[in-house]
Amino acid sequence: MNNGMLIAILGAAVATYFTRFPLMILSGRKEIPPRLVKYMSFIAPAVLTALIVPAVFAKQGRLDISLSNHYIIAAAATILVSYFSKNMLASIITGICTVGLLTWIF
Amino acid sequence: MTKRNELLKGFTDTIPLGISVSIYGIVYGVLAGKAGLSIFAVIAMSSFVFAGASQMAAVQMLALGSGPISVVLTIFIINLRHYLLAASIAPYLKDFSTRIKMVCAYFMTDESYAVTYNHFQKNxxxxxxxLGSGLNIYLxxxxxxxxxxxxxxIIPPQVNYVFDFAFAAAFIGILVPMIKDMPVLVTVIASAAISIAxxxxxxxxxxxxxxxxxxxLVGYAASSVKGPAGQAALEKGEVLDNE
Structure with a gap:
């Protein structure tokens, strides 16, 4: 494990514990402002999108919007399966199989 | 009930959720391996960070070559929701020592929170x-x-191009069920535009x-917009101009 990895893991561990314990021990003395609660509800979808979209559309820092980019078609198939099945495993299998199939055909 | 019995009850009540968490855990392990993490890093992250979606995000960011500071900050904002869980469960535990609450906090997850909150309504x-519920998810x-x-x-490196997509597919599988209303959809569209740019x-x-x-912030703004005028503005895609 290199230093960067070690710092990332230990830093993430401390940061995460600091999201868990403070309000646990303050028991009811602190109320979270409703606006902050609302804001926080959007963070997970925002970060997930930021991880997905460039991975699908950008290759080595360049935009690739074409049919030769198999990830685009695979992403569309994955979204459909995810929407109807609500099942992560089914979504992953669909995605991988679509990329595999397209790579094999073309 | 004794402390020991409470611990056991919490543990056994959480087994069904533990099993469903395992599916995510297997995906996390496969992705971490494909991203080039060592087995020690995989175990250390689960032992010390212990937060599902954020660990997968961290693995993807490390695979992309993100610096440690941006990984730590991203994990922090993903896990901000823990404040909500802690604030919601804390009033039930106000008569107990700080020490045991510090331990409970370490093992708190969405899943153990849900099981425990439900249990505290009638018991x-x-x-x-x-703690027993948290330990179950931990294991x-x-x-x-x-x-x-x-x-x-055992997956051969020749098919890496295919398996690299597993990250995106896993995140899509988590993201799509989250899109339940217009503000979340707006958030997703805004994030797509900002992240590509x-x-x-x-x-x-x-x-x-x-x-x-x-x-x-864009999602928050969208959720504050009321009435048909606001909706129309959103549909015209005004929010995309934000970045």
């Missing part, structure tokens, strides 16, 4: 029940991560954190 609250999550890592290592024009991998914080 005498006990931090040991909460299932840790073990399934290792299992995924080991089974992932950011990955092309912002050096490093800071675009992930920037899109995370920025798109959430």
């Amino acid at each position: 005498e609250p006990s931090p040991f029940y909460f 299932f999550w840790g073990a399934s991560g290792v299992l995924g890592y080991l089974s992932g290592s 950011g990955c092309l024009y912002i050096p490093g991998k800071w675009y992930i954190l920037i899109a995370g914080i920025g798109a959430s």
